[in-house]
Amino acid sequence: MSAQVCVLYFAKSVELTGLKEEEFVAVPTPISSRDLWRLLLQRHPRLSLLQHQVVLAVRQQYVAIGDQVVTLEDGDEVAVVPPLSGG
Amino acid sequence: MSAQVCVLYFAKSVELTGLKEEEFVAVPTPISSRDLWRLLLQRHPRLSLLQHQVVLAVRQQYVAIGDQVVTLEDGDEVAVVPPLSGG
Amino acid sequence: MEESGGRSDIFKLSRDWLSVQEVVSAVGSSSCGAISLFIGTTREDEVGGRKVIGLEYEAYELMAQSEFRKICDDVRARWPTVTHVCLHHRLGWVKVGEASVVVAISSPHRHEGQQAIQHVVEQLKASVPIWKKEVYDTQEASWKENAE
Amino acid sequence: MEESGGRSDIFKLSRDWLSVQEVVSAVGSSSCGAISLFIGTTREDEVGGRKVIGLEYEAYELMAQSEFRKICDDVRARWPTVTHVCLHHRLGWVKVGEASVVVAISSPHRHEGQQAIQHVVEQLKASVPIWKKEVYDTQEASWKENAE
Numbered sequence: 001m002s003a004q005v006c007v008l009y010f011a012k013s014v015e016l017t018g019l020k021e022e023e024f025v026a027v028p029t030p031i032s033s034r035d036l037w038r039l040l041l042q043r044h045p046r047l048s049l050l051q052h053q054v055v056l057a058v059r060q061q062y063v064a065i066g067d068q069v070v071t072l073e074d075g076d077e078v079a080v081v082p083p084l085s086g087g
Numbered sequence: 088m089s090a091q092v093c094v095l096y097f098a099k100s101v102e103l104t105g106l107k108e109e110e111f112v113a114v115p116t117p118i119s120s121r122d123l124w125r126l127l128l129q130r131h132p133r134l135s136l137l138q139h140q141v142v143l144a145v146r147q148q149y150v151a152i153g154d155q156v157v158t159l160e161d162g163d164e165v166a167v168v169p170p171l172s173g174g
Numbered sequence: 175m176e177e178s179g180g181r182s183d184i185f186k187l188s189r190d191w192l193s194v195q196e197v198v199s200a201v202g203s204s205s206c207g208a209i210s211l212f213i214g215t216t217r218e219d220e221v222g223g224r225k226v227i228g229l230e231y232e233a234y235e236l237m238a239q240s241e242f243r244k245i246c247d248d249v250r251a252r253w254p255t256v257t258h259v260c261l262h263h264r265l266g267w268v269k270v271g272e273a274s275v276v277v278a279i280s281s282p283h284r285h286e287g288q289q290a291i292q293h294v295v296e297q298l299k300a301s302v303p304i305w306k307k308e309v310y311d312t313q314e315a316s317w318k319e320n321a322e
Numbered sequence: 323m324e325e326s327g328g329r330s331d332i333f334k335l336s337r338d339w340l341s342v343q344e345v346v347s348a349v350g351s352s353s354c355g356a357i358s359l360f361i362g363t364t365r366e367d368e369v370g371g372r373k374v375i376g377l378e379y380e381a382y383e384l385m386a387q388s389e390f391r392k393i394c395d396d397v398r399a400r401w402p403t404v405t406h407v408c409l410h411h412r413l414g415w416v417k418v419g420e421a422s423v424v425v426a427i428s429s430p431h432r433h434e435g436q437q438a439i440q441h442v443v444e445q446l447k448a449s450v451p452i453w454k455k456e457v458y459d460t461q462e463a464s465w466k467e468n469a470e
Contacts, residue, residue, distance in 0.1 A: 010382055011453035012465045053467075057451070060385040079382055079451075085466035086381070086411065086452025087362050087423050087443060097234055098305035099317045140319075144303070147237040166234055166303075170319035173233070173263065173304025174214050174275050174295060194346050204366040204419045211359035217430065218352040271352045282365065284443060292436055 002026040003072040007040065008079040013054070016046040029072040033063045036070065040080065047080070055081045089113040090159040094127065095166040100141070103133040116159040120150045123157070127167065134167070142168045183246035184260040187233055192262050192273045201258035201280040208284035210291040214275040216268050224310035228269040229318075234303035238263075245297040249279075252293070253286040259294065263304060274306070331394035332408040335381055340410050340421045349406035349428040356432035358439040362423040364416050372458035376417035377466075382451035386411075393445045397427075400441070401434040407442065411452060422454070 008021045027039065033056055041047050047054075056063045057079040058070050072078075095108045114126065120143055128134050134141075143150045144166040145157050159165075184200050194213065201209055219226040246259050257280045264274045277294055281287035298304075299320040309315045332348050342361065349357055367374040394407050405428045412422045425442055429435035446452075447468040457463045 008382065010380060010451065011455070057382070057385060060382075060388055062449075079385070081382070081451060082453065082465065083467035084447065084449070084451060085454045085468050086379075086386075086450050087447040087468065095234065097232060097303065098307070144234070144237060147234075147240055149301075166237070168234070168303060169305065169317065171299065171301070171303060172306045172318035172320050173231075173238075173302050174299040174320065195343055198342050198361065202363075202419070207363055207365035209359075209361040209363065211361065212432065212436070213346065213357040213359065214432070215350075215355055215357065217355035271350070284360065284362070288360070288436070288440055295432065 001029050003029045003076065004074045005072055005076045005078050008077060010080065011082045011085075013047060013050060013080040013082055016049060017044045024078075027072055030069045031072065033058075033065050033068050033070060036078065037065045050080075050082055053083050057081050088116050090116045090163060091161045092159055092163045092165050095164060097167065098169045098172075100134060100137060100167040100169055103136060104131045111165075114159055117156045118159065120145075120152050120155050120157060123165065124152045137167070137169055140170050144168050180257075181250070182258045182260075183243060184258070185239055185242040186262045187235055187238065187265050188262055189264070189266045192264060192276045194273070194276055197260050197262055197276045197278045200260040201278045203257050203280050206257050206280035206282055208282070208287045209278055209280045210284065210287035211276070211278045212291050212295050213273050214295075215273050216270045218270050219308075221308065221310065221316075224312050224314060226270060226308050227311050228267055228309050229274060230267055230307045230309055230315070231263070231265045231274065232305050233263070233265055238302050238304060241302045242298075245294055245301070248297070249290050249293060253281070253290045255283070255286050256281050256290050259290075261294065261298065263298075263302075328405070329398070330406045330408075331391060332406070333387055333390040334410045335383055335386065335413050336410055337412070337414045340412060340424045342421070342424055345408050345410055345424045345426045348408040349426045351405050351428050354405050354428040354430055356430070356435045357426055357428045358432065358435035359424070359426045360439050360443050361421050362443075363421050364418045366418050367456075369456065369458065369464075372460050372462060374418060374456050375459050376415055376457050377422060378415055378455045378457055378463070379411070379413045379422065380453050381411070381413055386450050386452060389450045390446075393442055393449070396445070397438050397441060401429070401438045403431070403434050404429050404438050407438075409442065409446065411446075411450075413452075 279287045409425045427435045
């Protein structure tokens with residue numbers, strides 16, 4: 001199974017990818033958050049600068065990068081979330 | 088020795104004495120704060136309703152009613168301070 | 175207003191409506207990242223079946239000023255980074271829903287300001303000679319006493 | 323704006339100057355005797371010899387809204403008497419001295435509001451997807467990271 005998802009970039013990840021958002025057309029699902037991050041790194045190797053600091057958000061819920069498995073549907077939003085600095 | 092002092096009343100003590108301030112012309116000095124309070128009670132017996140709740144202020148410094156001795160000078164300000172309720 | 179080393183302690187007793195923006199502006203400082211604020215308002219309340227319609231405040235004004243200065247000295251001893259402190263307190267008639275006190279403190283970071291403001295409000299209630307009388311819809315009134 | 327049982331949670335992301343009075347008015351309630359407020363401002367600062375001239379903010383807006391709602395649910399579970407919560411956060415360019423965030427909480431008495439506001443500010447920094455970049459007088463910039 002695979003899904004087409006919309007990937008959103010914020011803060012430093014915008015500068016590293018040069019993009020605010022893009023479509024990923026054939027993401028395997030279910031997938032661990034670690035493998036999802038690897039897919040992003042394959043497309044944008046400079047994102048490795050955020051390694052160990054970044055988390056993802058899938059359908060606006062935080063997911064740490066690790067063994068956790070997520071199920072994706074077409075149209076889902078996946079976000080790259082660098083360290084927060086609001087307030 | 089004696090001094091002429093200005094006595095200020097606030098809050099409930101205004102209602103009990105009917106006064107906002109008055110002159111006391113011959114207050115003995117030095118005097119304990121307990122004796123000073125007795126002088127006030129002699130002139131305004133209804134102030135006894137504040138007994139055990141009131142403190143005095145002499146020259147704008149709080150003085151609990153008790154053994155503490157204060158020295159008064161002509162023109163000094165003595166205030167009757169019912170329980171505070173600012174804020 | 176007391177100024178020393180760029181720090182100010184401002185205390186004002188006012189018979190007019192209190193402006194939150196004025197108090198905030200009084201403590202603003204480009205060296206501060208945090209402003210903590212407390213607003214005390216007259217609460218709608220019922221006491222023994224009578225409705226509170228407002229509060230009537232009075233103060234021993236000069237002594238209130240000097241007690242405020244003591245509180246600020248104490249705040250600066252406990253939280254040395256606190257920059258400006260400003261307290262405006264209403265006198266006279268304050269109807270339900272209006273502010274009776276506005277306090278603001280600026281500090282480089284937020285923790286010291288948030289602790290200091292609690293201390294200022296507690297000490298205001300404990301030691302500044304101000305009194306209020308609750309006035310009811312029955313025309314009755316009673317002098318209040320701070321619990322703390 | 324969420325309303326339930328006369329309680330509201332208001333969250334606004336704004337590219338305009340924040341009005342403290344607007345945030346205060348949003349939480350006003352005649353059943354509340356206390357409003358606690360926190361204002362976070364851009365501090366004049368020097369980092370490695372460069373002067374900070376302002377901050378550039380961005381947010382994941384819809385997710386920020388939903389994380390704020392979680393914080394408010396948590397606040398109401400911990401301090402059930404908290405009445406209204408309002409948080410306005412700037413986006414875009416915020417120059418030194420201007421407010422980037424204003425939070426207000428109303429409550430019948432002051433202790434719960436003062437505790438709750440500290441929790442809201444901590445959780446805002448920890449979990450709401452907002453980012454800022456410090457911009458220096460040298461035209462350089464760097465993304466910040468909340469310590470807490």
